[in-house]
Amino acid sequence: MSPDTMPTWIPRWPPYKRRRPPTPTEQAAYAIHSAAIHLLRSLRRQDVRSGVGPAGLSVLSVLVFGGPKTMAELADIEQVKKPTMTRIIKSLEYWGLVERKSGTDRRKLEVHVTPHGERILIRARSNRMVVLEERMERLSASEIATLVRAAQLLERISKGETLS
Amino acid sequence: MSPDTMPTWIPRWPPYKRRRPPTPTEQAAYAIHSAAIHLLRSLRRQDVRSGVGPAGLSVLSVLVFGGPKTMAELADIEQVKKPTMTRIIKSLEYWGLVERKSGTDRRKLEVHVTPHGERILIRARSNRMVVLEERMERLSASEIATLVRAAQLLERISKGETLS
DNA sequence: TTGAATTAGTTAGCTATGCTAACTAATTTG
């Protein structure tokens, strides 16, 4: 890579004027937010190969790892409104990746992933995971452990919202 | 929150059949990927208040913290094609958040953030940061330290791509 | 027990954000 195409964007604590120096919590919040954005942005490129959009992949992932869900549950999980979920599921259904079945309460539709959908999801996940795992191979065992602990903390933090 | 509206989606190692048990690196990759997605998804809601879309906010953030950039540089940083950046910048310009200036090489356009744009960005960032900081206040000092170390590791991992 | 309210999901139509192909204008190069 030539010097002038090299990225120059390096996150640092905002240079704008503040009344007081940032607390450790503020610095940590800033750092982990930037890190999460940069991680996902750098992995996003791998997605194009799968032929399903990111919204569809995310839903597939919920269905594969979490089992069948209704439309409203999916919308809630994905933090999306119901009409948006309708469109996403219709598209997945069109491609044979999910099926909708209605049960006793005929207002509700249970969305199930098909075997084909599961294969697609696992292949698409692998695109990201393979890249991420390759990069993580350079880390030491204790660094890996740090990431695992951080992941647990972040999951707790992310749920803060839904429990409040 | 009633029990049946409570989210049931808890990330766990994929249940599909594997030839061998996952290595620690694979588990860590899976965990940190899920954690980053869930963190950002849960913070995304705060953005609506700012009146600027996420793409615009992200560009503003690059300009505020990284200084003026050309269209091509921004497209590269944001991992977006040039026509997409053209549209994003046009919108920001329309709202008076950035300015375009041409220099010696009149093919190139330097994009500068305006004082108004800087105010908007900082307010929008704060929306996310305030929420994140509140949630992080429950963590211990050593947990915060873990997150900071993890953030450093993740920044290194994310750059893996651009250095290869 | 039936009429009103609630719940689940869809339709229609808008906006924002991504892409490629094809273009203009400016600069560099042979």
Added chain:
DNA sequence: CAAATTAGTTAGCATAGCTAACTAATTCAA
């Protein structure tokens, strides 16, 4: 100085988000 390259835009398409207004099914209350 003509040809090739570079920077950016225009046009047109797809996906993904939203709200408002709708249908159909269920629940609740008089």
